[in-house]
Structures are given as structure tokens and as C-alpha cells.
Amino acid sequence: MNKKLAHPMMPQANHDELARQNFAYSLRKYMSTKMLPELKVVYEETVKPQFERENQRPPKDRYEIRRGMQQQQYYKWLSSFKRTIQEMMWESVATTVERQLPELIKQAKDRVAPQGTLKLDPELKIPVYQTAVDIHCMPGGYNGEYTQDDISAGAIYDLGVYIYGMRNRDSIRDVRGQTVIHKFLKQQYPSFQPRKILDMGCTVGANTLPYVDAYPNAEVYGIDLAPAILRYAHARAESLGKRVHFSQQNAEKTNFPDESFDLVVSHIFLHEIPVPAIRNVFRESYRLLAPGGIMIHQDARLYRHLDLYTAFLYDEETTNNNEPFWSAMRDLDLVAVAREAGFSTDKLIDTLLEQDNGRQSFIIVGTK
Structure with a gap:
């Protein structure tokens, strides 16, 4: 990774901090490009043949694959390595944020004429599913807050995901929002001009901001549970000259009136909440x-989009990376969930989109 930053709110690493972050980045890249392919060889040449000899059939699901893989030393070592890299990644960026935290807080507050708004609710009850676990091993999870006007959770998240996603930190990191807009909305609904847009579970607003440019006449709103995340998101958007109205709310039940929005979106949000909450989010969206x-x-x-071995690899996020709801969400029939929320079957689409980085992204679409 280089030192050129995507926006003015991004924490600036010094020489030693950048070296540690680049080391974590390099380890993650090595794991992804060298070790994971070798793991598949272990499965194809050892685990799968052994399972077929013993059971006279191939594995039927990811659980049977995991039971076989758990007997292999290479899998054990790689799983430990992956968890260590994840923890190392957060530690390397937290040092940078902690060193600059007073300046970052001051920078976040120094807004003479803000374009957007920020509303926090100190009375909002944070669901236990967001506080019981440090999600994806990030210290304190999304909801950590340690000082007045804290923005550290947002800054740590924003800097850490550059290592996790193996991207340079000069990237604005908005590929998911851009994909939804330009690979789906602009193609399928070219005349659609929403007046109000809501991004649920927006975190630092990286994927919220593309909607500001794509629909310049719309009011864009972003909601999340975490105050430190939202303070940072607001400052990040302002530093980039984007007008967004952020507020601290639970997407399961917001304080917006009925029929307030023409477009309701989320990006990599559903897998962070349990199944009952997903059902509530769909009802609230409707x-x-x-x-x-x-x-x-x-x-x-x-998981229905994946072969069994790839599903087994995805499942590692739940079994080994503090993503407790990742696998349950991927087993869901989200079309059925949307129907239960009120959407008509003939107005529902579930499809895959090709992102600019070559990865595929799933979307569930409902029209009212």
C-alpha cells in the first residue's frame, strides 16, 4: 500500500506504522494468492478422495467438508494464520488512529458550514447482537466508544478495510455502491429519479456517497447504530464535499414516516445481523x-450460488473470524423474506452483478 490517501479524514500512518500495515497487507495477499490454492489441492487430492472411499459418495454439504479438513494440519495452520493476520491488521491501524485521535476529533468537528447533517441518539438501545461480539475481530466492534466525540471506530474501520480488501488507500472504496447504481439501477431503471434515498447500515458511508453524484437532486440519508462510526462518516463525507444526512438509528425500526423514500439500499449489511433482524429490516424497507x-x-x-468447497471457505468467516451471522444469512431465501415483508413476487428480483474488481455481488430487489 502507498501513503496517498483517499480523503482528508483518513488517518496518516508514519513510517513504522505504514511498515506494519504493509506487512499485514502482504501476509494477507500471500495467504490469498499462495496458501488458499494449496488448501484446495489438499481437499481435492486427500480429503475428498478419503471421504468418498469411506462413504461411497462425495460430500453433500460444507459441514462434511469441514469435518474432513479439520483433520489436516495444513488447514489447521492456515486457519490459525488467517485469524492472526486479522488481529494483526486491526492492531496495526489502531496504533495510527490512537496516535492522531485528538487531531482527528478536532478535524471532524471543525466544520464552519457543513453541507449535510448528523443526528445522534444517546437513548438508542444498541442490540445485544452488535455488542456481544467484536465483529470481524475489530476491537470494540462497530460500537466501541472511548472518549468524548469519539470517531476512532470509524477511522479504524476505514483504514483497516483497505488491508482486508487488499486495496491501495488512495481508493475511495465505493465499488459496491457504484456497482448497484451503474450495473443495475441506471441500466434497469434509466428514467428513475429518486427524491429521497436511504442507505441502511451505512458504516463510514463509503458506498453511500456514490448516490450523491448519481442522483444530484435527491436527498441522501445514511443510518447506523454506532455513534463513533457516524461521526467519522459525517466528517468523511464533508471532507469530500458530499451532502449526506446521517442519523443514529436501528434499521429494524426507524423514526422516518411511512413512504418516506423512493430508494432504500444497503451494502454488505445483511450479513452483520441475525435472521430475525433481517426480516425486520425487510419489513421496514417496505x-x-x-x-x-x-x-x-x-x-x-x-451459498446457493457457490460450489460446496467455496461455501466451506466462505463459512470460515463464521467459524473463525467473529462473523456470527454470515452463514445464516447466506442460507436464507431472501425472496421469501421479501414476500413476507409485503413485496409481490412479480416485483422481486434476485441476481448477481459483476463488480469492476471482477468479483460478483448479490442483490435482492423489490419494487412497491
């Missing part, structure tokens, strides 16, 4: 949509 409005929830591919 309630918030104006007639003719569109709901789009984007996430990584569901």
Missing part, C-alpha cells in the same frame, strides 16, 4: 418505500 419505490440490498453471494 414501510419506508413510497409507491413505485425500489429496495435493493446488496451482499456477497449466497
Whole structure:
């Protein structure tokens, strides 16, 4: 990774901090490009043949694959290595944020004439599913808050995901929002001009901001549970000259009136919440949509899109990376969930989109 930054709110690493971050980046890249292909060889040449000899059939699901793989030393070592890299990644960026935290907080507050708004709710009850676990091993999870006007959770997340996604930090990191807009909305609904847009579970707003440019006449809103994340998201958007209205709300039940939005979206949000919460989010999406409005929830591919071995690899996020709801979400029939929320079957689409980085992204779309 280089030192050129995507926006002014990005924490600036010094020489030693950047060296540690680049080391974590390099280890993750080595694991992805060298070790994971070798793991598949272990499966194809050892685990799968042994399972077929013992059971007279191939494995039927990811659980049977895992039971066989757990007996292999290479798999054990790689799993430990992957977890260590994840923890090392967060530690390497947290040092940078902690060193600059007073300056970052001051920078976030120094807005003479802000374009957007920020509303926090100190009375909002954070669901236990977001506080019981440090999600994806990030210290304190999304909801860590340690000082007045804290923005550290947002800054740590924003800097850490550059290592996790193996990207240079000069990238604005908005590929998911751009994909939904330009690979789907602009193609399927070219005349669609929403007046109000809501991004649920927006975190630092990376994928919220493309909607500001794509629909310049729309009011764009972003909601999340975490105050430190939202303070950072607001400052990040302002530093990039984007007008977004951020507020601290639970996407399961917001304070917006019925039929408030023409477009309700989310990006890699559903896998961070349990199944009952997903059902509530879909019901809330339906309630918030104006007639003719569109709901789009984007996430990584569901297990039904994957071969069994790839599903086993995805499952590692739940078994080994503090993503407790990752696998349950990927087993869901989200079309059925949307129907239960009120959407008509003939107005529902679930499909895959090709992102600019070559990866595929899943979306569930409902129109009202």
C-alpha cells in the first residue's frame, strides 16, 4: 500500500506504522494468492478422495467438508494464520488512529458550514447482537466508544478495510455502491429519479456517497447504530464535499414516516445481523418505500450460488473470524423474506452483478 490517501479524514500512518500495515497487507495477499490454492489441492487430492472411499459418495454439504479438513494440519495452520493476520491488521491501524485521535476529533468537528447533517441518539438501545461480539475481530466492534466525540471506530474501520480488501488507500472504496447504481439501477431503471434515498447500515458511508453524484437532486440519508462510526462518516463525507444526512438509528425500526423514500439500499449489511433482524429490516424497507419505490440490498453471494468447497471457505468467516451471522444469512431465501415483508413476487428480483474488481455481488430487489 502507498501513503496517498483517499480523503482528508483518513488517518496518516508514519513510517513504522505504514511498515506494519504493509506487512499485514502482504501476509494477507500471500495467504490469498499462495496458501488458499494449496488448501484446495489438499481437499481435492486427500480429503475428498478419503471421504468418498469411506462413504461411497462425495460430500453433500460444507459441514462434511469441514469435518474432513479439520483433520489436516495444513488447514489447521492456515486457519490459525488467517485469524492472526486479522488481529494483526486491526492492531496495526489502531496504533495510527490512537496516535492522531485528538487531531482527528478536532478535524471532524471543525466544520464552519457543513453541507449535510448528523443526528445522534444517546437513548438508542444498541442490540445485544452488535455488542456481544467484536465483529470481524475489530476491537470494540462497530460500537466501541472511548472518549468524548469519539470517531476512532470509524477511522479504524476505514483504514483497516483497505488491508482486508487488499486495496491501495488512495481508493475511495465505493465499488459496491457504484456497482448497484451503474450495473443495475441506471441500466434497469434509466428514467428513475429518486427524491429521497436511504442507505441502511451505512458504516463510514463509503458506498453511500456514490448516490450523491448519481442522483444530484435527491436527498441522501445514511443510518447506523454506532455513534463513533457516524461521526467519522459525517466528517468523511464533508471532507469530500458530499451532502449526506446521517442519523443514529436501528434499521429494524426507524423514526422516518411511512413512504418516506423512493430508494432504500444497503451494502454488505445483511450479513452483520441475525435472521430475525433481517426480516425486520425487510419489513421496514417496505414501510419506508413510497409507491413505485425500489429496495435493493446488496451482499456477497449466497451459498446457493457457490460450489460446496467455496461455501466451506466462505463459512470460515463464521467459524473463525467473529462473523456470527454470515452463514445464516447466506442460507436464507431472501425472496421469501421479501414476500413476507409485503413485496409481490412479480416485483422481486434476485441476481448477481459483476463488480469492476471482477468479483460478483448479490442483490435482492423489490419494487412497491
